[in-house]
Amino acid sequence: MRRAAISIPSNIAEGRRRGTSKEYRQFLQIAYGSGGELETQLEIALNLGYLKREGYQALDASLQEVMRMLNALLVKISALIT
Secondary structure, rough: HHHHHHHHHHHHHHHHHHHOOHHHHHHHHHHHHHHHHHHHHHHHHOOOOOOHHHHHHHHHHHHHHHHOOOOOOOHHHHHHHH
């Protein structure tokens, strides 16, 4: 879970420094995939009893906000490329 969580901002930063919008979009897509991975891991942690419902809900709400922001950024970057 830590790896997936750290992968999100790391890929955003790496993509931004690559220099082209196309590469930036690619790294944003990787970050989005890591968000999906983290989403799945949170659900598994809840089902296995590692997280209580309240903790899961708080983490999931934060992750969903990050995913919405990433999606909006992807849409804007994609519009610049096409």
